[in-house]
Amino acid sequence: MLTTAQVLAENNFGDTRTGGLAGPMGLFLIVALATVTVLLIRNMNARLRRLPDRFPQQGEPGRVESAVVDPTDGPVGQDSPTSAPNGSQQHRNS
Template identity: 75%
Template sequence: MLTAAQVLAQNNFGDTRTGGLAGPMGLFLILVLATATVLLIRNMNSRLRRLPDRFPQQGPPATLDRADAEVVDPTEGTQAQDSSTPAPTGRQQGRNG
């Protein structure tokens, strides 16, 4: 009859010699990932150093809304329509629901 120490001491994991390549392969993958991470960090730092300290202030976007602008309806050919009424704002538009 087996004692508790003998049961716990048994190797139930099979032959451990066949997986002898797992340790070196794991070390190789860790080194490759660490090298790639270091190279990516260096590349990112060099790109950040090339950026200017401050970016120029951007003005408001150029608007195409002029008083003399004409809106052409694509469904009616080349007839021009007057666009004297502005587009409705958020308060003027009705909400669904």
């Protein structure tokens, strides 16, 4: 007959040697993520230090505002009814 102590002491969880790499692999991943995070923070701080203290205002007098042109619109003033490429673009793409 089994006593209560023998039933509780019995290993019903299978082989305890399988999955022995999970602990070291988890530690490696945590250390790697911490290292990458520290390097990312250092890089971002260096980039922020290179920024100017103040940026010029949008409506600053004496400053000429240039229009931003979208290069996907094609030549200025030429509207195309379709989005098909023209002859020079077709030749260049083939």
